Amino acid sequence: MKLIPMTIAALMIAAPAFALVPINQEKTINGTLRSGFIADAIADNCPTMQPRKLRALNELLKLRDYALRAGYSAAEVRAFVENPAEKARGKAEAAAWLAQKGAVPGQTAAYCAVGEAEIARGSLIGSLLRSTR
Template sequence: MKKLRIFALASVMAATATTSMASAQDYAPLRDDDRMHSELLGASIAYLVDENCSSLHLRKLRLLNKAFSLRKHAMALGFTSKEVMAYVDSKSEQDRFRAIAEPILAKRGVNAGDEESYCAVGRAEIEKGSFAGSLLYER
């Protein structure tokens, strides 16, 4: 999960997890924000493809750029960097996004343990220009 934390960190580029945000456990406002949810979900999908398909990789600079933009968005909603990082660092939130992304991938044809199925879905995401696809490239 270290790689997922690194992805999550880059996905929002915030700060640390201790104070603010109602004991750092009230993530509902961030969960309920459409942009936060859709971009983190797209990044989760791209991450899972990257993790399971050896020919597709994350565009780290693009991910970083989008992360800065998403952090700015969250801060415009009134959250501090610390609050956003608490959300991103939360193991339960990381697990929640994985639990959302995996069935979406399965619905699109991914079979656990079948590398080519991840690659096919990743290539389709790239082709249609989705958020997840914009974060991937093929070597």
């Protein structure tokens, strides 16, 4: 009989881990990574935008810590960020977001305009960029 309360307590403590959504569907993780992919695309396509590499590294470390606190294992996090299919998905989502903002490949001015707007807005995307204009 003493084992039942201990078992119930252990299950209650472990319950949040059972409720985790797959890491590739977690909104905060995916939203932050998408912002990084968007900033990378802007920096790659706009000659007056440069990536803030230390800021990006800091954001990745904060995101890793968030994922670990949420209950994902270090192996899950590593597998997710190193997965080529997930990287391709993230880049495709970034391209779609940029296209909605008017930035399409070959139009450097449009990428620059989006980057400048994000910097002015103070968004995560903007914080990952530096304008050299």
